[in-house]
Amino acid sequence: MQQMQIEGNELSTTLFQQTMRDQYVGARPFRWLRLLILLMLFALLGSCSTARLAYSNADTVVYWWLDGYVDFRSSQKAKTKQDIAQLLSWHRSTQLPQYVQTLTQLQSKLASNPGPLELEASFKQVEQYTQAIALKVLPELTDFALAMDASQKAHLTRKFEKNNEDFREKYLELTPEKQVKARFKKLVNQTDDWLGSVSREQEAIIARYLEKYPPNYAQWLEDSQSRQREVLQLLSKIQNEKPNREVAQAMIQAAILANFERSESNEQRAQAEASRAAIQQLMVEIIRTSSQEQKAHAHKKLQGWIDDCKYLIARK
Numbered sequence: 513m514q515q516m517q518i519e520g521n522e523l524s525t526t527l528f529q530q531t532m533r534d535q536y537v538g539a540r541p542f543r544w545l546r547l548l549i550l551l552m553l554f555a556l557l558g559s560c561s562t563a564r565l566a567y568s569n570a571d572t573v574v575y576w577w578l579d580g581y582v583d584f585r586s587s588q589k590a591k592t593k594q595d596i597a598q599l600l601s602w603h604r605s606t607q608l609p610q611y612v613q614t615l616t617q618l619q620s621k622l623a624s625n626p627g628p629l630e631l632e633a634s635f636k637q638v639e640q641y642t643q644a645i646a647l648k649v650l651p652e653l654t655d656f657a658l659a660m661d662a663s664q665k666a667h668l669t670r671k672f673e674k675n676n677e678d679f680r681e682k683y684l685e686l687t688p689e690k691q692v693k694a695r696f697k698k699l700v701n702q703t704d705d706w707l708g709s710v711s712r713e714q715e716a717i718i719a720r721y722l723e724k725y726p727p728n729y730a731q732w733l734e735d736s737q738s739r740q741r742e743v744l745q746l747l748s749k750i751q752n753e754k755p756n757r758e759v760a761q762a763m764i765q766a767a768i769l770a771n772f773e774r775s776e777s778n779e780q781r782a783q784a785e786a787s788r789a790a791i792q793q794l795m796v797e798i799i800r801t802s803s804q805e806q807k808a809h810a811h812k813k814l815q816g817w818i819d820d821c822k823y824l825i826a827r828k
Contacts, residue, residue: 567824571596583667588659595652602648607641608821614641615818619811625800631792639772646768653768654761657750665747672740676733683729695727703798708809713801721794725787742767 574596614637621630699718704710750760
């Protein structure tokens with residue numbers, strides 16, 4: 513998928529979706545796989561017509577996005593497109609009905625001012641959905657890893673480097689003050705999209721959150737580069753050792769499952785849990801201070817996504 517298309521989707525995400533993503537930016541291996549998963553999880557964004565069009569064309573979008581990372585050979589193109597079509601068919605028939613249930617539950621939670629534990633349940637549910645998709649594509653990932661040649665690995669390496677450079681230019685060239693200011697503006701805009709308006713009290717809540725937890729883009733980039741190296745090392749190991757399909761699949765599955773685990777060291781784990789708790793508390797405070805009009809706006813937005821899911825399910 514083209515980077516501009518990904519950024520376009522991000523601009524229309526809600527506070528819930530964005531904060532879910534932020535705690536994982538650059539934090540795990542197989543980042544490209546996570547983006548593929550997020551494309552399907554969050555295809556239902558913006559207006560109904562836009563959401564339905566995005567999902568209906570996801571097979572083409574996903575193919576070209578993946579091709580930008582690994583540069584498929586001519587002999588791989590037809591099989592890859594077929595695999596993507598089958599994945600989307602599975603996703604439409606098995607996953608979208610679950611999203612309807614989750615979105616409906618979220619409507620009820622928002623109406624009753626959820627606490628951190630209720631939001632944590634929603635966070636975990638999203639993680640379960642992403643893990644289900646990741647494991648679903650495991651056989652296809654294994655086949656590709658076994659067939660991947662040196663030029664494709666080099667292409668992936670260059671793509672990682674380009675992404676890292678773009679990230680540096682977009683975020684790290686800003687002063688810390690400007691980073692916080694830009695982040696504040698983005699969170700306010702996302703809250704406005706979610707609730708239809710933002711009160712002075714809610715702006716103050718966001719400002720206090722950023723004062724305590726300013727964006728740490730340098731750390732995100734460092735983590736991302738570390739995980740990229742892990743991906744490349746795994747692919748090199750498979751290329752060099754040439755394991756059979758069963759062994760290769762076990763290696764990739766272990767990496768995917770590690771993708772959903774907490775950070776390895778006690779310090780990293782503590783930081784991740786603190787960040788997660790802070791995000792949830794921010795959301796609790798924003799929802800708690802929402803007016804009935806704001807909650808009605810959020811309810812209507814969620815209903816639009818529910819209707820989108822049902823529409824797409826009916827077209828399977």
